Amino acid sequence: MQRLTGAATVLLIIPALCACVLASGSLTACGTRSERDVVGMILFPGAYIKPSQMLDTMSAISDALAQRQLDLCYSIVQFDFDLPNPIEASKLIRTAIQDLSHESKGSVSPSNTFLAGYSLGAVVASQAFRGTNLQGLIYLAGFIAPSQSKVAEALMAIEIPFISIGGELDGLNRVTKVAFDFFGLEHLLASANSSLERDRLLVSKSVVIIPGANHRSFSTNFTGIAGPFHDFPTSLDPTVAKRLIAKPVADFICAQSQFRNSSYVAALWAYHEASATIVSGYHAARNVDIHGNSSNTCGSLQRAMTQTPPGLQTEIIHHVSPDIVSFAEAHPSAYLGQKDLFLTSYSFLPNLASIFDLPSLPQSPSEVACKMSSQYANPITSTSTLCADANNRIFRTSLLKFLTSEQLDRYSTLGWEVEFRNDSVASSGPTWIASPLLFVADTRARRLHIQAPAL
Secondary structure, eight states: OBOOOSOOSSEEEOSSOEEEEOTTSOEEEEBOOTTSEEEEEEEEOOTTOOGGGGHHHHHHHHHHHHHTTEEEEEEEOOOGGGOOOHHHHHHHHHHHHHHHHHHTTTOOOGGGEEEEEETHHHHHHHHHTTTSOOSEEEEESOOSOSSSSSHHHHHHTOOSOEEEEEETTOSSSOHHHHHHHHHHHHHHHHTOSSHHHHHHHHHHEEEEEETTOOGGGGSSSOOOTTOGGGSOOOOSOHHHHHHHHHHHHHHHHHHHHOTTOHHHHHHHHHHHHHHHHHHHHHHHHHHBOTTSOBSOHHHHHHHHTBOOOTTOEEEEEEEEOSSHHHHHHOOOEEEEOSSEEEEEEEEEOOOOOOGGGSTTSSOOOOOOEEEOOOTTBOSSOSSOOOHHHHHHHHHHHHHHHHSOHHHHHHHHHHOOEEEEOOOEEOSSHHHHHHOOOEEEEETTTTEEEEEOEEO
16 A cells, blocks of 8 residues: 655655655655555765655665565655755754654654665764664765774674665775775674674674665766766666665665574675675785785785895794884894794884875775884895885785786776885884875876885
């Protein structure tokens, strides 16, 4: 049974539901059948995205839920000037809950309502849910962790179940950002004590990447804050893309109330494994050392620059400093034993603010600072100890060793050329520690220049 809800000023007909425009500009719709349970959804659109541009996406989600014997009542809210912001968010959530409860005759309440956000709307939703008693969060083309460090902690800080869905070809919210969230989730899953605990964790925290989807795939007639020209092209049909997006949303919602139904848990695992395939090369590339092995870069560089005395073996003892203070106080050492040369090195992963950490730009780099002993440095070595040469070797090896042929073709077509400039020399230890990698972007030539500080 389809019901027209509210006193509508404008009627918009979509396949499964009748949506009405309320005085606020928000779109509310409710389709119910007596034999089905009902869930509610409040959606924050992206920047400069009108509620009507999210109707196709919401219709696809409604269809996917109907196939799983659930009905959907939703409200796509409208912010002033179509710009999601935390000032309006709480009031809009309260109003939307009241509207949904009224239109569903009390079937919808905060306890069975999900808050979804698209693009900038997802960023606002990530904070607006607190204190609302909503059942879950749905990120559409948004990212969770605000930085590259402490990602797992950021995921655990979200007290309610969530799913984050990103596009493989998203030109604004890059897959690199979603990969940070995915990597943090993998860490949490690996620490689970049992398969049941892993299942419960994945049901409450899922990160999914849709193959072939870009930023525009999540809405209709995208005219967002950066414009469509910043997005990557895709051959994926828009209707097909929205169905692919809707399926994990529906399975996530069903899994919250029907955890014992193994089919929904299995579906979430299938999405997880497919997403792991997409980001696997990226993760491996991040961890590769100068020889193309997945190990620590600083230890590998220490070994490469060391000339072992005749008849001895070199043992590298490497420490990862937990913070910048301990890294600053660390002193690399060299100890010559009877049979071994013991070298102690240190590394630190600084989370230095960089414009290239923003999701709207093509790069999302991580930095590794290395402290190594030069006491037994090889004066004549075929392995350069310049940071520029090490970085260049890591980058080129990563491209060839860890990217699939499809990913490599895509990088050749869409990626920027990367050039590593000669190291800059710091005048003192504190200056070197405080010096981040230097990135200079030549947008006209589509070339990125990277310069590392050395001491």
